[in-house]
Amino acid sequence: MTGDDSRPGDRVPVGGRRARWRGAVAAAVVLAGAGAWLGDGALVLAGTIPLAYLASGSLSAVEVPELAVERSVAASPAPPGRPVGVTLSVTNETERTLSDVRVVDGVPDDLAVLDGSPRAGVALEPGETWTGEYTVVARRGEYRFDPPRVRVRGTGGGAVATTTRPAEGDDRLVCRFDAEAPPVTDEGTDHIGQLSSDDPGAGLTFHSSREYRHGDPADRINWRQYAKRGELATVNYEQWVSTTVVLVLDARPACQVGAGPGRPSAVELGAYAATQAMTALLRAGHDVAVAAVGVDGSGPAGTGWVGPGRGREQRERALSLFETASEAGGSNPERNRRGFRKVAELAGPDAELLLVSPLLDDVPVEAVTEWQAFGHARTVLSPDVVPDNTVSGRVEAVRRRTRLARCQSTGARVVDWRRGTPLPVVLDHALDVAARDVEEFAHAGASVTPTTREGGR
Amino acid sequence: MPFGPRLDRPSAVGTEGRPRATSLGVAALVTVAVVVATGVAVGDPGLFGGVGLLVGLTVAGVALADRERPVEAVVGHLLFLPAASLLVALVVLQPSFVRVGVVLALAGVASGYADVADAETVSEALETNLLAYVFGFVGLFAVGAVALGARLTVGLAEGLASAGGGPVALAVLGVLVAVACGCLVLAVRTVPAVDLAPASRHDEVAGYLRRAQRGLAALAGLAMAGALILVALAVGTRSSPVAGPLSSVGETVTSGVVVVPVFAVAGLAVLVSVLSVAVERAGRTFDAGAGKGLVATLAGAGYVVFVGTLALPVMTVTPVGYLAVAVAVVVPLAVYAVAAAWLVILRLGVVSDRTMPPGLTAAGLVCLAVGAAAADLPHALVFAAVAAAMVAWDAGTFGLGLTAELGHRPETRRLELYHGVLAVAVGAVAVAVVTALDAARAAAGSGLGTPQTVALATLGVVVLLVLVRG
Missing domain, CATH: 3.40.50.410 (von Willebrand factor, type A domain)
Known part of the structure; x- marks a missing residue:
């Protein structure tokens, strides 16, 4: 959006007004001229209707209102390629209804919006909050969001004020390769590798059982077989190996x-x-x-x-x-x-x-x-x-x-x-x-x- | 999108394009209400339905003509020119400000919905359509020439039959059959039947075609040889015993019932050959020019069929048919003139591409108001039309601004409805005040001043407002 930035409470200068009713002026002139030409008073009176719109637009005024803006970025840091939801909230903190509030969030140029829109146009009653969501695709690095730009129009849309509002909450998206990766200890887990082989040994998955040899660990003895038959046997598991x-x-x-x-x-x-x-x-x-x-x-x-x-x-x-x-x-x-x-x-x-x-x-x-x-x-x-x-x-x-x-x-x-x-x-x-x-x-x-x-x- | 599928291809964020749907809906609603009320007031309740249908077909035609796919583009051109021609004819046959206003207002709404009012879309559609019209024009002449040739041939055959007797008549038929066979051979050679067949059947179809060509060539040779023998027979055996039976056969075979179908087959074969070659040439390369040529060729052929279908039933009965054909040929020129004026307005910057639809709607409703006043329709209708013009302009430009700033994705219905209701409320208050003033003026007679003085006062207020507020 373009336009002069204004501060809260500023009256909008004349330069912040949009000329929307030149066509109404032309219509009034045409109708008045046609009425005069045809000698039709109703047509001349009809020429005053466009002037009513012109007047309503001219009387329109706007101040930069008190708006609270909040942004939250889900899942930051995020891994590359991950869709990250961004939620933007705008609250009308004034005592009057804002008939036309347009908000454009400052999405970093290097990020693509995947879904939704970082732009919004809303009418807000006093105390009302609008919440919008959009999704960006994470890329490696740290990206800072610009403050959202807010444009407010007066009733009738003639007067315009544009400003930026710093957003509370999250203002950046961090993307790292090791996002969501669990920590790594110096020794790994308790297991020696987690690739199973067909060699029997220690592990979790049953492989076979054999006759007990002296020195076999007690936790590998098949106690059920011992209870049934009175013979000691050792259980072999698929051995886990590292590579x-x-x-x-x-x-x-x-x-x-x-x-x-x-x-x-x-x-x-x-x-x-x-x-x-x-x-x-x-x-x-x-x-x-x-x-x-x-x-x-x-x-x-x-x-x-x-x-x-x-x-x-x-x-x-x-x-x-x-x-x-x-x-x-x-x-x-x-x-x-x-x-x-x-x-x-x-x-x-x-x-x-x-x-x-x-x-x-x-x-x-x-x-x-x-x-x-x-x-x-x-x-x-x-x-x-x-x-x-x-x-x-x-x-x-x-x-x-x-x-x-x-x-x-x-x-x-x-x-x-x-x-x-x-x-x-x-x-x-x-x-x-x-x-x-x-x-x-x-x-x-x-x-x-x-x-x-x-x-x- | 409140009404039906959209015909344009919007970008997510763009400075061009149509207003947001709700704003368009508000503008369309007030416009349709005023048009329906006008139809009722002038005693023509079907005004909206009739004009609306033609306007819709015209605008849909322009939108489809802008598509890249040839089929859609051809359908677009086939819709556009006939509908626009009927629309122009409707206005020209019964000219009035009211009718012009209704057409303009509905065209504005429809072009806003389809997003086809910009110079680029109109000029591209116009360019291809003009080419299609020229092709159709030439094709119409060709069909006319074939029809004339058929008629002359029938006359010639009948003359020869009566002058030369049965053998000569049969010889003429033989020559005609030989020519028709030649034309069919040409058609078989030019139509890409093999290419259109499934790949697995290419050889089979090619074999059929070869056999068909050989058969047709043999038939043509036989017919020509028979004709020569019959001519020789006619010269040498004028008083032979076979002259009597041949004479009666000759009268039968040279009648229109036999000759016309043979000639029609020949003409159709030539037409198919020409179309096949034209389409093949146009589609040989895949650039934009070739695509336009292909679309124009197909659309031109469609126009010929359309005009022929319309005119043929009346042509055989009365010369009015020729007049109908002439009108069908001339009216499109008026359509092109209107489209050219549209382009000139856009190129000169009188109205921008974006504001053309709401501007057209508002201008149409103002025109309707002037027409309603001139036709002495109820004053309330005049005031309502002017207020509707302002609402259509306000809602349309507001929706355009939203599109330009926010694109098509965000949900802005509430914002638009708020603005639309406000615009309608301002209009309702203005109409109520003006109606009261009008009633007071009517009650007081000329006490409130003449229309000229009121007009001067209005102009003064306008100048004052412009000076004060820019």
Whole structure:
């Protein structure tokens, strides 16, 4: 909106008046002229009706009223891509009815409004409160809302006053990769890994029972069998093991794109997914290494790299790398290709590779194909940032699905993170797949059929 | 949206577009009330229904003509020109301020709802429609020429039959059949039947077409050969025993019942060929110009069918049919003149794109008021029409301002209703006061002054208000 700002109690200057009745003047002149021409007194009298409107508009006046504005931002900090509800309330604190109040909230330019509207036009009785809601899409960073602009019109709409009102309550939206992520202890949970294998041992899921040997823990003795038959037996469970997982984030410039203006980029979403996955793996006691291809760093082939490790500090180092990755990507395509290759070389023989990439070109597909030669278990988690409301977007979506299928055909596990489903659901799929991959590693030779899972944001 | 689906494509936030729905509803309500009351006052209760239908079709036509999809655009053009032509004819046949006012007021409301009053929409629709009109005009001439040719051919065949006897008549029929077969071969070659068939049946359809072409060509050859033999027979055997029976057969086959269908088949085949080629050429490229050409071609063909359907029944009976065709050809020119005037008003900046609909509604109602006064209708109707004009302008521009500032998403019904009720209240008070003054004036005779002096006083007040408040 445009117009001079005013303070409460100010009388609106003449410049704050809208000329809305020039047409009424013309109508009055036409009617009076026609009446005079036709000699019809009724027509001349009719010419005074527009003047009544002109007069009512001229007599209209307005003051900037006392309005209380409050804003609340749900779920801040929020992870990237999460719809965040914003509630704006306006209360008329004067003793008179405000016939025309228009409010526009100061949404940060970098955030897109997903649903609802940050704008409103209301009539407010004394003490009445209007409440409106809209939804923005979170992007990594901290975004400050500008104060809402308020425009008030006098009765008849002739006089206008515009001002800004500082909103009480929340004035910023914070978005972080580790939002909603549970804390990580230095030692992980009590379990040694949470990937089950077919090897019998300690765990939770029943595997088999065997004859008791001296030194077996008392909590694994099958006491029921002892009561029935008088023989001691020991229960075996599916043994939980730990492994090393290398998270590879595709942060090349080709991935610095979003589904639309104000939407998080594929790298932001990928970093968010990698953060959550890493947190889950660290809490399970696994060693996690992180590589960010497309980021200049000290890792293999000059990529960003955080070596295998566990605990809180490991996550902090990885988060720092993800934040660097979300801001800019390296522009050397050949070095990026080498980076993908080197990551596989550096990963240990038992390590699993988890690639997070939107699959917007063939480079990650080639990388997954190359990794096959190293014998690593591979999982591809792909956030979908391709819009489906344009022809070119649909074509690109077909290409992306083709790349997903190509990854799957190499034996990799593929998880398609569609827009609309929360990340934890997708990660459940991805990590469940990862668990079974470890089982396959532990018992090489088992027949495995790769699967594609679908989730969404 | 209180009434039906919307025809425009609004953006979430925009400075252009139509007023908010509730404001439009208030403006439409008062306008319709005044138009219905006017219809009752002039003894024509169907005034609103008749004019409203034509105005609605015209505006819907413009809105659809602005669409990108060819089918919608063609339907739009097919709606627009006939409805607008009938509307213009309605006004021209019975010219009055009241009728013009009703048309303008309803056009303002309808164009506000459809958001089609802006220069860009009107000019684009007009451009394509003018092209369709030219195509239709040319097509009409072509159809007329074919009809004339058919008539002449029938006459020629009958003349030859009576002069040359049965063999010559049969020869003429043979030539006609050969020509018709040739035209059908042309149509089979140009119509993209193979392309339109499912991909799995392409070969099958192509085979059918090849066989059909060969059959038609053989039939044409046979007919032509038969014609030549019959001509030779007529020259050499004028007094032969077969002359008598052939003569009676010739009279039968050269009658209009046989010749006209053969000629119609030939003409239809040529028309289909021309249309197929035109559509194929227009649709060969996918730029805006080609799309317009395609739409104009199809709409032009539709106009030919429309005018032909209207005129054919009367043409065969009376020359009035020719007059009807002439009117159908000429009236659209008046429609284009009105549309051009509309564009000139917008281009000169007399009224902006946004304020055209409420401005048109208000102007129409003021025109209606002048007409009602001139027709000596009840004074209350005159005052109500003027008040309705002000309410329509006020609500319309208020709703436009809301759209410009807040977009189409926020719920503003309460705010709009508040403003609308206020505008109606001001109008009601003004009408009540003016009616009382009018009654007093009527009771006092000329004691309150002549209309000229009152008009001067009104103008003085206007000038004063303008000077004081800008």
